[in-house]
Amino acid sequence: MDMPGWNGRLLRVDLTKGKAVPQEYDASFAKTFLGGRGFAVKILWDETKPNVNPLSPENRLIFAAGPLTAFPLPSSGKLLVAAKSPLTGGYGDGNLGTHATVQMRRAGYDAIVTKGKASKPTILNVYNDRTEFVDARDYWGIGSFQTERRLKKEYGTSVGVVTIGQAGENLVKFANVVSQEGRAGGRPGMGAVMGSKNLKAIVFRGTKTIPSKNPEAMKRMGLEAYREVLAKPLFGFWKRQGTMATLEWSQENCVLPTQNFQEGVFEKADEIGGFAMEKIKISNRGCPHCNMTCGNVVEDTEKLPSELDYENVAMLGSNIKIGDLREIATLNRLADDYGIDTISLGNVIGFMMEASEKRLVDYRIEWGDFEKAKVLAEDIAFKRGIGALLAEGVRSVSEKVGNNTVKWAMQIKGLEVSGYDCHTTPGMALSFATCSVGAHHKDAWVINWEVATGRESYGEAKVEKVIELQRLRGGVFECFTTCRLPWVEIGFGLDWYPKFLKAATGVNMTMNDLFTVADRTFTLIRAFWVREYATVWSKGMDSPPARWFDEPVQDGPFKGTTLNREKYDRMLQLYYSKRGWDDRGIPTKKKLKKLGLGDVALELGRQIKLAT
């Protein structure tokens, strides 16, 4: 494909056969799906049969970039990793900052699509057009940090590496993929899918120039854009605290998940917030091509470095009532090394602490017990004892424990809720419930807007805001596969992105055109979910945990508050109609056709009756 910006090539990897073959794709695919998440869901829809076992060789594991990724533009060093999720049974993906994405693009590929299963632990080594499958038996069983260090020793420090830790090898359902000893992505078990393929790591090296339509304009705009980032008034504070500043904000606004989402305030919030973190911070780390690096490195209880973000601290801190930042940092470091998602980890440990307190399980662990939480993290990674049960995710655990615990198993569609309590924020609850991968804040972090404009409303403006954010965050940024934080956190202008696209590819797309790509991607993801759950699909799939409706918060100024189920249901119906979906939340034929997904309508229609 002669279209700059995109390399126009994927690498098709069959691990069963030990073969890797480049494949060209055409301009229409590029313009229709853009990159990253768009490419991933289209490939998954076309190539995985419904009901395929996510941990079988037939599942695809995709690493994808977009047309702006890896150019010298602000925060362009991100990589999307996607597969059918073993945790949720639906579409799964995650996003991590890594030199691997830069090296992959320089090697001449926009994505790597893997299938099959290697006969023994394997490392895929991609160096420009050369690919080799390396015996990794020596690496199996070691953590993600050591794996990357050893690979860099062997292949050179400039290589980009994505790897799994022991959790991915052991098929923990919420294992993720790790890079650079502290960047991790793929919450819904992308690490387990990698492990199921016996793929320990991928090493990328590339020396090619990524083609661009107008290299001069790219250079000039890149410089201007980096300068704009530096000049933003919020830049300095962001560099100091990064996402950690959210902790104080969540506490002030009573949405900090506390005691397994029973409360929205934590008595020790001051001890684990951004200012407390600054006192023990030793350095900043970040993703490639970023000049607002936000990885806060602190020393943990064992004097080892650990990189903290808000979600890690909320879920491994207040949610399980640990009020010591160094202890939280230790749990976080272990999670990164084992390759376990910190959000799900804090969620299943919180569930266990509550179940223990209520004497619903034989295992004993008290709120705030750091030593036992540490043991649990290890038991989960190695699937030992009670860890084997917890490694299945909180939905599965609650089904096994019974006793109506499903009401406070904090998950939606099988993915554990991330770090915001929603007793008082219906818009954020809707955002979690309709997110493309399960209960994640990544598509629509509407909560700050909601708190500022009136949290009590269940009205139309809120529904529209959720959709707008899903288009921008879940659509534009995930398809471009660049970091959204310059825009979200310091107000870097969105109007840059169509200009970047034009200079990189020569393609003119307005923000509205990009929204159409976002809607197409989002709707195809919804079709994927419906295809997988066809026989049991209902609007109940988009329902937040019962706790937020039935159990009022007991602490803070919102004492006594819950979500209102009837109002939530009306809000959800309004959301569906604005999306062009029927009252079960299934895209109509008309909507699918309008988005150019007529073939999807035909196939989905064979499994479930679609509204016209």
Ligand code: PTT
């Ligand atoms: C993301 C989720 C988040 S969202 C966090 S902290 W956050 C947790 N981070 C984890 C971690 O660390 N280690 C670990 N073992 N598990 C973790 N699970 C959690 O995963 C991350 C930043 C952050 S920090 C955020 S919001 C933004 N996310 C982006 C995104 O999703 N898309 C995008 N285009 N840009 C983004 N920029 C920001 O990146 P998932 P990272 Mg992450 C260590 O994985 O599955 O997407 O879930 O990638 O490189 O670490 O950067 O307060």
Ligand code: SF4
């Ligand atoms: Fe990575 Fe933070 Fe920079 Fe985004 S802002 S690219 S998450 S370092």
